[in-house]
Amino acid sequence: MLALKSIGGIYDDVETLATNWVPSVDITNKINTALANLRGSENRHIVNRTVAGMQRAQDAINADLTKLQQRMKRYEGLISVPEEREAYGKFKEKLSSYMLLHDKLVALSLAGNKDEAADLLTSDMRMVYDEMDTQADKFRDVNVSGRCHVVRLIPDKAFADELTQLRR
DSSP: OHHHHHHHHHHHHHHHIIIIIHHHHHHHHHHHHHHHHHHHHHHHHHHOOSHHHHHHHHHHHHHHHHHHHHHHHHHHTTOOSHHHHHHHHHHHHHHHHHHHHHHHHHHHHHTTOHHHHHHHHHTHHHHHHHHHHHHHHHHHHHHHHHHHHHHHHHHHHHHHHHHHHHHO
């Protein structure tokens, strides 16, 4: 009976890992990847001089933004602690600011103002991107920390359960 109770406690911890922490770590990494891909696509928009090249870059931007939105929506359902929710809220604020600059960048690029678009990408947009990335790191780190904490608890919890049973 003692072994079954210990296994039950371990199962609860493993289930927490499988249903919250591991998916959260995975999706936060995918959010960071989507952001990096967006930056690359924005850069390709600027360096392309032809209408067809800029359209390919715009198609890539649209795909990047769709992936980012899908991943963010999935992640929102996994947020589990206030610190994570706060960092994610700040991330979304920075993303809104970034997207305003993004729209300006695309307009400049389409108008042929490639140098001005490049300057925007490497100055103001870079600063907002770094701030956004800092927040993304925070909510990802909360999940990595939570996962590590649960993993460390699994043997301890089983042992504590056994001790509790022995004391009864």
